[in-house]
Amino acid sequence: MRPVGDLDYEVTLLALADAAAANLATRGADPEGPAALASAIADERALPPAAVSLALLTRIAMSPQLIRLPAERAIELELGTLASLARLSAVSLWTVALAGVECRFPHGAGDAATRAAAERLLDVRDGEVGGGDTDVVAAPVLRADTPVAAVVARLGPGERAEAEPFLEVVCRALGLVLEREALLEHGEEAEATLVAAHERRLTRLAFDLHDGPLQEIAVMAADLHRARSHADRSQTHDFDVLLERLTELNDSLRDVAHSLETADVVRGPLADVVRREVDAFGRKSGIGVRLTVRGDLDALTDSQKIALLRIVQEGLSNVREHSSASTASVVLECGPSSTRLEVADDGRGFDVEPRLDEAVRRGRLGLLGASERIRLLGGTLAIHSGETGTRLVVSLPRRER
Numbered sequence: 001m002r003p004v005g006d007l008d009y010e011v012t013l014l015a016l017a018d019a020a021a022a023n024l025a026t027r028g029a030d031p032e033g034p035a036a037l038a039s040a041i042a043d044e045r046a047l048p049p050a051a052v053s054l055a056l057l058t059r060i061a062m063s064p065q066l067i068r069l070p071a072e073r074a075i076e077l078e079l080g081t082l083a084s085l086a087r088l089s090a091v092s093l094w095t096v097a098l099a100g101v102e103c104r105f106p107h108g109a110g111d112a113a114t115r116a117a118a119e120r121l122l123d124v125r126d127g128e129v130g131g132g133d134t135d136v137v138a139a140p141v142l143r144a145d146t147p148v149a150a151v152v153a154r155l156g157p158g159e160r161a162e163a164e165p166f167l168e169v170v171c172r173a174l175g176l177v178l179e180r181e182a183l184l185e186h187g188e189e190a191e192a193t194l195v196a197a198h199e200r201r202l203t204r205l206a207f208d209l210h211d212g213p214l215q216e217i218a219v220m221a222a223d224l225h226r227a228r229s230h231a232d233r234s235q236t237h238d239f240d241v242l243l244e245r246l247t248e249l250n251d252s253l254r255d256v257a258h259s260l261e262t263a264d265v266v267r268g269p270l271a272d273v274v275r276r277e278v279d280a281f282g283r284k285s286g287i288g289v290r291l292t293v294r295g296d297l298d299a300l301t302d303s304q305k306i307a308l309l310r311i312v313q314e315g316l317s318n319v320r321e322h323s324s325a326s327t328a329s330v331v332l333e334c335g336p337s338s339t340r341l342e343v344a345d346d347g348r349g350f351d352v353e354p355r356l357d358e359a360v361r362r363g364r365l366g367l368l369g370a371s372e373r374i375r376l377l378g379g380t381l382a383i384h385s386g387e388t389g390t391r392l393v394v395s396l397p398r399r400e401r
Contacts, residue, residue, distance in 0.1 A: 009045060013052075016041070017059030024077050025065040034060060035084040050162055053085040057166055061173040069337075070398065071181040072105070078170050078177070079107040079151070086166035091153040093141070093174065094118035104149070111154075114138075118150040139167035141174045148178060217250045270297045270305045271332070274312055278330055285320045287345075288327045295334030304396055307373040308332065308341050311381070314370045315343030315392045323347025323390060341394040349385035 020034050038056045042049040060066070060081055066074055075093055083091045090108030094101045094115070101118045117138040136154055140147035151171050155163050221243065228239035271293045278291045300308070312330060319328050325347030333340045371381040379396035 013041065013055055014059060017056055018063065018065075020056070021060045021063035021065045024060070024081070025063075025069055032080075032084045034081055035087075038085060054165055054169070057081060057085045058169050061170050062176075067173060067176050067180065071177055074177045075105045075174065076107075078173055079105060082151075082153075082166055082170045083107050086153070086155075086163050088153045088155055088163065090114070091151065092118075094122065094150045094152060095148065096122055101150075108154070114152040114154060117152045121150040121152075122147055137163050137167060139164065139171045141171045141178060143175060143179055143182075149174065214250065217246060221246050221250070270300065270308065273305075273309060274330065274332060277309070277312055277316065281316045281320065281328075287319065287325055289316070290327070290329045292329070292331045292333075294332070295339070297332070297334050297339075299334065299398070300339060304339065304377060307370075307377055307379075308339070308394065308396070310373055311341055311370050311392065311394050312343060318390075319343070319345045319347065322350070325389065335398075337398050339394075339396045339398065341396075342391055344389060344391040346389040349387055349390050352383050352385055 016037060020037060023033065034056055035053070038053040039049060041047070041056070042052040045052070061078055066077055068074075069077070079091050079093060082088065088108070090106070092106040092108075092114055093104045095104050101115065101122055103115070103118075113136050117136045121138045121140055136152060138150050138152040141149035141151060151167050151174065153163060153167060224239060224243055224246065228236055228243070231239060274293070275291055278289050281287070282289050297305075312332075316328065316330075319325055323345045325345035328343070328345040331340070331342040331344075374381045374394055374396065377396055379394060382393045384391045384393065
């Protein structure tokens, strides 16, 4: 029999555990799979099945591929893998609630004994933690050395000593999952506050444009029409040119004011709002643009919807003003873990860094402002430009509502 510490065994186990974690995280594989894998390894290496199962669980449970998943999915996979490898009939995660404790996720059937064990462990019920049903074992999930949840399992008689190390491994992993969830929730609150304040300023600016410059342009246009009616025939052409330029300025300012309004994107489906932007861009620019939308955009938060719309608006504006492109495309894809947006054109490219430096000096902060929006949401924005055109690529992590 080879020793458990054998290097070849450790490398093999790590590779198999990594593959198993990837399957669970990305392909929705059955958590029962690792148990069959552990049994095969134990037979091949002539090792105790429990030792192999515990070693495999340790590597799978602590895998970043599982811990980085949305909390509910991570909890489901962690508990399912635990039940499979430790051969538990039921396992559940309990958290403190106003009425004592609540079962956040059950794997298998729960009962009064598992609830009582969670209550004792989380100190919301009188009595010793070790009391109660001998077929039930519980372990705490800690944050900052404080129990914030309990993993409770039902097992057969005489299996307590063998099951407890399995529970301890998963409790450490779930501690990381819950810590990450708390940080994301805090970040979501902070992000929502920042973005909401930013959007209020933009909405205020849109109102100011409507009530200020746009009204003044309307008055100026009326004055020019009156002046033209009293001008000599030789001067009417000059007035026509001024009126045409004033009309273009009015249209441009109205486009800016419209782009600053956020109610439509929050109220309606994002795909419809983006489609309207793309259609309007095509009509005004004469540039052919193709829109592709995939995935469940309804799962996006309001802040994410607004940020993605702003990127589409800014990207298409740059295509119209700078690229001399004949075609463009907008691709918006919402996947299980992230959302991707790409705005591309076939026009003349540019040197990205010098152009951004020049924009800063001239006070034109469109792309930089868009990048900051995405950064606040925990995402990234990359600009790729060359002889074949320019691409703006945005990636936003999935947020749970």
